[in-house]
Amino acid sequence: MDMLHCREAQQVVGLGTDPNKCGEDCPMRGASIWARIAWVLVVLATVALLIATTPRAAATSFRSFVDGLWPDAREAGVSRKTFDTAFAGLEPDTSLPDLILPGRETPTMKGQAEFTREPRDYLNAPYLDKLAAQGRELIRRHRSALDRIEQTYGVDRYSVVAIWGRETAFGTYKLPHDAIRVLATQAYMGRRKDMFRKELVLALKMLEDGIPRAKMRASWAGAIGQTQFLPSEFYAHARDHDSDGLADLFDSVPDALASAARQLQAKGWVRGRTWGYEVVIPPSSDCSLEGPPNIRTIAEWQQLGFRRVGGKPFPAEVAQDQAYLMSPAGAHGPSFLALENFQVIRRYNTSDLYATFVGNLADRMAGGSDFITPWRPIGPQRTALIRGIQEGLQQAGYPVEKVDGFIGSETRRLVGVFQKKSGLAVDCWPNEATLKKLSAR
Numbered sequence: 001m002d003m004l005h006c007r008e009a010q011q012v013v014g015l016g017t018d019p020n021k022c023g024e025d026c027p028m029r030g031a032s033i034w035a036r037i038a039w040v041l042v043v044l045a046t047v048a049l050l051i052a053t054t055p056r057a058a059a060t061s062f063r064s065f066v067d068g069l070w071p072d073a074r075e076a077g078v079s080r081k082t083f084d085t086a087f088a089g090l091e092p093d094t095s096l097p098d099l100i101l102p103g104r105e106t107p108t109m110k111g112q113a114e115f116t117r118e119p120r121d122y123l124n125a126p127y128l129d130k131l132a133a134q135g136r137e138l139i140r141r142h143r144s145a146l147d148r149i150e151q152t153y154g155v156d157r158y159s160v161v162a163i164w165g166r167e168t169a170f171g172t173y174k175l176p177h178d179a180i181r182v183l184a185t186q187a188y189m190g191r192r193k194d195m196f197r198k199e200l201v202l203a204l205k206m207l208e209d210g211i212p213r214a215k216m217r218a219s220w221a222g223a224i225g226q227t228q229f230l231p232s233e234f235y236a237h238a239r240d241h242d243s244d245g246l247a248d249l250f251d252s253v254p255d256a257l258a259s260a261a262r263q264l265q266a267k268g269w270v271r272g273r274t275w276g277y278e279v280v281i282p283p284s285s286d287c288s289l290e291g292p293p294n295i296r297t298i299a300e301w302q303q304l305g306f307r308r309v310g311g312k313p314f315p316a317e318v319a320q321d322q323a324y325l326m327s328p329a330g331a332h333g334p335s336f337l338a339l340e341n342f343q344v345i346r347r348y349n350t351s352d353l354y355a356t357f358v359g360n361l362a363d364r365m366a367g368g369s370d371f372i373t374p375w376r377p378i379g380p381q382r383t384a385l386i387r388g389i390q391e392g393l394q395q396a397g398y399p400v401e402k403v404d405g406f407i408g409s410e411t412r413r414l415v416g417v418f419q420k421k422s423g424l425a426v427d428c429w430p431n432e433a434t435l436k437k438l439s440a441r
């Protein structure tokens with residue numbers, strides 16, 4: 001490949017431009033026409049060889065990844081026949097998000113609407129309203145199953161059905177991917193290979209246990225069924241609620257809902273409690289109090305002057321419950337006091353917007369309404385700006401855990417604390433003024 005160090009010579013091959021454009025370091029400078037032709041032929045042959053071997057090399061490498069998986073699969077009880085059938089003709093799907101691809105600096109995250117869409121778009125009021133109407137009807141239809149789910153798992157029907165609504169629009173959303181292909185791709189070239197490798201082995205076990213491949217449809221992150229379980233969650237939490245002998249997350253609504261309730265219970269659901277309350281922050285305070293580091297009891301928040309929107313009182317029984325302030329759009333939208341069950345919903349899917357969506361949908365189905373404080377437009381989240389602010393805060397000694405370009409409660413809180421300390425307008429949202437102030441330090 002030494003000959004290709006002359007950039008212009010590469011253009012001869014690629015674009016058919018004049019070989020005489022070679023500069024001082026070109027090995028063909030002053031050569032005869034036959035030598036030039038011979039050289040061009042060598043370059044052409046090299047490029048042709050590269051084109052021919054590159055996809056094969058990648059395929060071989062995926063093949064050896066699959067071969068290396070066999071001992072783990074065998075140990076999990078997967079037969080050779082199931083294993084071979086699962087991978088027959090399978091190729092990785094490089095169009096998935098969150099992969100580490102050659103030449104791409106950071107993994108693509110386009111699949112996670114929770115992290116890329118602005119809060120008011122994700123928490124889309126007409127969509128929430130539509131789901132709430134459908135959900136109320138489904139709660140009537142599945143009343144007896146939900147009665148038993150509440151008794152058995154202690155999770156209220158509204159929260160369980162809200163998870164179902166958020167995940168697959170009550171089972172109506174057609175999951176776009178084959179679970180085995182998605183999990184194999186993520187385990188082979190994803191950002192979280194080890195985690196997906198374990199999930200892939202368990203997905204093979206699901207096939208071995210008789211679940212048809214055709215039912216194993218998944219999101220880009222390998223979650224399956226109406227309530228979107230990873231295979232490990234399937235083995236940990238799936239329940240046969242309609243007592244037909246199968247825990248069926250695909251076609252049995254009672255099974256899917258009981259399994260979701262069981263998963264919430266296992267993640268710490270507090271029986272008889274809601275997820276949180278929309279609140280008004282008093283003028284003496286601000287959004288920089290957000291997040292788990294400032295957790296305190298509802299009674300203490302009341303002493304600080306925090307009130308529920310619309311003048312509703314907090315129920316007396318939550319006075320000693322721990323809650324933290326959560327403002328998904330900083331000062332540009334509603335704020336909430338998030339109870340323990342908010343964190344439980346986040347353990348189902350780690351995102352403030354996801355948990356707020358599920359919580360509000362549950363409230364709406366139980367007779368509640370839209371958010372009271374309006375969401376102001378704040379534009380799309382800009383990774384480079386957020387990353388710059390996170391780096392700046394870290395350099396300034398703020399306890400930034402991850403410089404990842406995504407806005408979570410920690411970023412909002414630290415931005416708010418810095419803005420307050422620097423005399424900027426406190427909106428707890430990454431903006432140009434904050435970045436400028438940090439850069440000037």
Ligand SMILES: [Ca+2]
Pocket residue numbers: 239240241242243244245246247248252255
């Ligand atoms: Ca069943």
